[in-house]
Amino acid sequence: MKYxxxxxxxxxxxxxxxxxKDYNVCFNQYIRANGQPLESVKKGMTKLKEAIGCSDDDILGIGTTGSGRELAGVLVGADVIKNEITAHATATLxxxxxxSTIFEIGGQDSKIIILQDGMVTDFAMNTVCAAGTGSFLDHQAERLGVPIEHFGELALTAEKDVRIAGRCTVFAESDMIAKQQYGFSKAEIIKGLCTxxxxNYINNLARAKKLKPPFIFQGGVAANVGIRKAFEDEVGEKVIIPKYFNVMGAIGSAILAKEYIEENNIEKPNFKGFEQLELEFKPTSFECNGCSNMCEVIRVISSDNEVLAVWGDKCGKYAGTSKASQTSGR
Amino acid sequence: MKIGIPRALLFQYYYPLWRSLFERLGFEIVVSDESTKPLVQKGIAVTVPEICFPIKIYNGHVINLMEKGVDYIFCPRFVHIEKDYWFCPKYIGLPELVEMSVPGSNVLVAEIDCQREDTADPKCYAPVAKKLGIPMSKMKTALKGAAEDFAKFREYCHLGLTLDEAAKVMFEGASVEDFILPEYDTTIGLIGYIYNVYDPFISMNIIKKLRELKVNVITFDMLDARQLLKYRNNCTRPIFWTFPDKLYQSASVMIKDLQVQGIIHITAFGCGPDSIVGKEIEHDFADSGVPFMTLRIDEHTGESHLQTRIEAFTDMIKRKIRKVKEVREVNEVKR
Structure with a gap:
């Protein structure tokens, strides 16, 4: 099999x-990175190799996306490195x-994508703060002592509605404490939080946009039935959760890699092999004193001191020195 | 006698006028350095926290000029350049704001309250003449010449040059041909105030980034001031601030006449007028089919945040163009 x-x-x-080759998803894994994205890429790739029993030659192409796409792209040797909007929309389509409308809520960002005739025609991403994303829910779940996995179900059992101020995590928290003191149940508070x-999501991202069905809800937070219900109440329509809702970005980037490889008749993908992933690499950072910008430059270095990737220099003095700058295909 | 000009706020727009004016009057001018982290930090440290980022940067430039040892800080007070259209209150109070935040800054204030885009009305510069001890007749002559230079500068902009490029043609011997770019299939209107678009510390070189993605970029300052009046009467709700109105009108012209495929609005966090103008553009042109994206910048904005968004926006437009072309080709084959 080829993948x-x-x-x-x-x-x-x-x-x-x-x-x-026929777009069937043969393996998918959602790994909580716990602040170690590089380690989890390694872990994920190793598991993938074991689960489907493939060798280096079976890999036809790789796409990466997400905020760490550049680094991961360098590590594995990606053929396509794409932004999250394009990747998510590609998978959904x-x-x-x-x-017509994609709601996507992830760990620290949320986006809305408007589609028409199979094309992205508009989108928005949250700007300054992470209120209303997965991290916010995580934090509140912890505070209430409810495992995040049961959060949504509990919300569905609420008998009454209670309004929680959701504009900001800090305000939400003090509002929740107040409502708890009035005697509302945990379930009701959680439902209020979902609403x-x-x-907050609709106010921030969907203002001035015409939202049309079919509605698709994806990203890690789509696992939460309470949020799904709240979305359905808000738009007054059914909201569809795709089968692979929490790995849509990854699927989209694989599809983009396939398109790219096939359109350009590429016979040898950039993939560096599973063995390469077992190598050690570590990120280092330093403040460049070359000029008064004093950029914080981040470098990823392999065990044999090869610079794999560089970020953060405004002038590009270091960017050209890494292997990242030599990778092609985007 | 050295006159310091802060490289901030409206600098890139009016620099040719100011430079021409002071040179004609026989003064040496000193421009502050490009915005850098330490320069901006100094501005943040002395400015009230609530105020918008661009003003904090302005104070950083004032400090930079004082370190260079200038005699005056040229700090015009912009009130009107058109009847019934006002500048944001922060411009109106700018000289006082600077004096209070940066003690010892000897501000040289032009009182810009006139009905001319180029501000070259002698009455606006009378306080400058008085403070510098030059006769008004000399000021008038110098202003006339400066206004002609400004008009020439604006002509270069109208050819599609950015303000930086036009200034290079004016003062550094570059030719217009040096800046002629290939025509790409994608055109984006980039709307934002002078400082949001042209201060690389705020904009993170967004024009360059877009051009690297093979996009033609149009900014409001490439449009003629008269061109901007074309649809003003159709505006449902007049915007009474000068530059915010220019942004709105430029979006209107770009969408109706210049066939842009997308509009990017770049704004500083906490900007009062932008919170209205941005939304108004988004609402009023929602049916035009031209996508609109807001990029909000503040002291903590990371470059990857900006890169992801402009990449996604450009990608959306380019994929749309490709798909429409494919569909058209398929239909032609069928026929």
Whole structure:
């Protein structure tokens, strides 16, 4: 069997998928990165190799996406390194070609994508703060002592509505404490929180946009039935959760890699091999004193002191010195 | 006698006028350095926290000029350059704001309250003449010449040059041909105030980044001031701030006449007028089919945040163009 791989490196999770030539997803894994995205890429790739029993030659191409896409792309040797919007939309359109609106909520960002005739026509991403994203829910779940996995179900059992201020985590927290003191149950508070999150999301991202069905909800937070219900109440329509909702970015990047490889008739993908992933590499940072910008430059160095990737220099003095700058295909 | 000009706020737009004016009057001018982290930090340290980022940067430039040992800081007070259209209150109070934040800054204030885009009305510069001890007749002559230079500068901009490029043609012997770019299939209107677009510390070189993605970029300053009036009467709700109105009108012209495929609005966090103008553009042109994206910048903005968004935006447009072309080709084959 031959496969295309997709890797999505987000702030909270790292997702790895393998897909065959006919777009069947043969392997998918959602890994909580716990602040170690590089380690989780390694872990994910190793698991993938074991699970589907493939060798280096079976890999036809790799795509990476997410905020860590550049680094991961260098490590594995990606053929395509794409932004999250394009990757998510590509995957959604594959499974739901008629989709009109995508709600995507991840660990630290949220986006809305508007589609028409199978094309992205508009999108928005959250700007300054992470209120209303997965991290916010995680934090509140912890505070209430409810495992995040049961958060949504609990919300559905609420009997009454209670309004929680969801504009900001700090305000939400003090509001929740106040409502708890009035005697509202945990379930009701959680339901209020779900509604607040959706209200915040719609206010921030969907203003002045015409939202049309079919609605698709994806990203890690789509696992939460409470949020899904809140979305359905908000738009007054059914909201579809795709089968692979939490790895859509990774699937999209695999599809983009396939398109790229096939369109350009590439016979040898950039993939560096599974063995390469076992090598050690570590990030280092220093403050450049070359000029008064004093950029914080981040470098990833392999065990044999080869510079794999460089970020953060405004002038590009170091960017050209890494292997990242020599990778092609985007 | 050295006159310091802060490289901030409206600098790139009016620099040719100011330079020409002071040179004609026989003064040496000193421009502050490009914005850097330490320069900006100094500005942040002395400015009230609530105020917008661009003003903090302005104070950083004032400090930079004082370190260079200038005699005056040229700090015009912009009130009107057109009847019924006002500048943001921060411009109106700028000289006082600078004096209070940076003690010892000897501000040289032009009182810009006139009805001319080039501000070259002698009455606006009378306080400058008085403070520098030069006769008004000399000031008038110098202003006339400076206004002609400004007009020439604006002509270069109208050819599609950025303000930086036009200034290079004016002062550094570059030719217009040096800046002629290949025509790409994608054109994006980049709307934002002078400082948001041209201060590399704020904009993170967004024009360069877009051009690297093979996009033609149009900014409001490439449009003629008269061209901007074309649809003003159709505006449902007049915007009474000068530059915010220019942004709105330029979006209107770009969408209706220049066939841009997308609009990017770059704004500083906490900007009052932008919170209205940005939304108004988004609402009023929602049916035009031209996608609109806001990029919000503040002291903590990372470059990857900006890169991801402009990449996604450009990708969306390019993929759309490709798909439409494919569909057209398929239909032609069928026929």
């Amino acid at each position: 295309y791989l997709g890797i999505d490196i987000g702030s909270v999770s790292t997702n790895v998928i393998a897909m065959d 594959h499974f739901h070609p008629d989709a 607040a999150l959706v209200r």
